[in-house]
Amino acid sequence: MNRTVWFLTGNPGKVREAAHHLAPLGYDVKQLEVPNGTIVEPQVDTLEEVAQSKIEQALAHVPGGTETEDLLLVEDAGLFIDALQGFPGVYSSYALNTIGCTGVLRLLNHLESEDTVQCAQLRSAQFQAVAALWHKGELMFGHGVCQGWIALNATEGEGFGFDPIFTPYDLDEFDEPLKPGNYGPISTHGKTFGAISLEEKQKFSHRQKALNDLLHQMPSA
Numbered sequence: 160m161n162r163t164v165w166f167l168t169g170n171p172g173k174v175r176e177a178a179h180h181l182a183p184l185g186y187d188v189k190q191l192e193v194p195n196g197t198i199v200e201p202q203v204d205t206l207e208e209v210a211q212s213k214i215e216q217a218l219a220h221v222p223g224g225t226e227t228e229d230l231l232l233v234e235d236a237g238l239f240i241d242a243l244q245g246f247p248g249v250y251s252s253y254a255l256n257t258i259g260c261t262g263v264l265r266l267l268n269h270l271e272s273e274d275t276v277q278c279a280q281l282r283s284a285q286f287q288a289v290a291a292l293w294h295k296g297e298l299m300f301g302h303g304v305c306q307g308w309i310a311l312n313a314t315e316g317e318g319f320g321f322d323p324i325f326t327p328y329d330l331d332e333f334d335e336p337l338k339p340g341n342y343g344p345i346s347t348h349g350k351t352f353g354a355i356s357l358e359e360k361q362k363f364s365h366r367q368k369a370l371n372d373l374l375h376q377m378p379s380a
């Protein structure tokens with residue numbers, strides 16, 4: 160029988176990606192919706208602290224409460240741009256809602272080059288994700304990183320958030336990122352996450368890596 164995973168998030172794009180990954184493994188991913196303003200995202204330094212705080216706040220809203228057999232999932236991600244000392248990082252939601260993708264591109268205006276390899280180095284960035292899973296009082300964390308760079312222009316498509324401006328580095332046959340200028344078997348051919356399908360994005364995604372890391376620790380469904 161499928162196990163229910165309540166995913167606390169206001170972002171349906173994240174639910175789609177988690178369900179795509181966990182449904183074939185016997186998990187029924189459901190969005191845990193709470194009234195606006197119920198969960199306060201703390202302004203702390205790390206994604207782990209954000210995720211843990213959200214789990215603690217969300218437990219009061221899980222059907223069945225702390226006695227439930229269901230699982231509770233929170234996943235926090237951020238875009239960390241090297242040239243901006245990691246900004247927006249843990250402030251990614253705020254940055255997206257205020258300056259948006261266009262504002263981030265503007266902050267990097269001075270880091271341009273006609274040489275794509277140089278551009279990819281100057282504008283290097285990572286998506287980082289921390290997935291936290293609560294089950295019967297136990298809390299587990301999974302981590303995932305996706306290396307890449309901030310494109311010169313935004314491209315709209317299937318994705319969400321900063322997808323239109325993030326191009327992942329190619330991956331080698333062991334799923335490890337290659338340095339710019341090296342071409343690997345797993346590649347978007349220079350396209351941003353915004354310009355590729357969800358299936359394609361999954362091959363690179365920080366969220367998938369964080370969920371995979373969690374899966375190794377999860378009770379079998």
Ligand code: ITT
Pocket residue numbers: 167168169170173234235236237238251252253255256286318319320321322352366
């Ligand atoms: P929650 O309700 O789950 O917190 P959120 O959209 O605020 O949803 P995060 O706090 O995890 O998600 O993410 C911080 C920001 O980074 C947010 O604006 C996202 O849109 C963006 N982001 C996270 N993962 C992303 C991804 O895979 N692609 C593009 N943008 C992403």
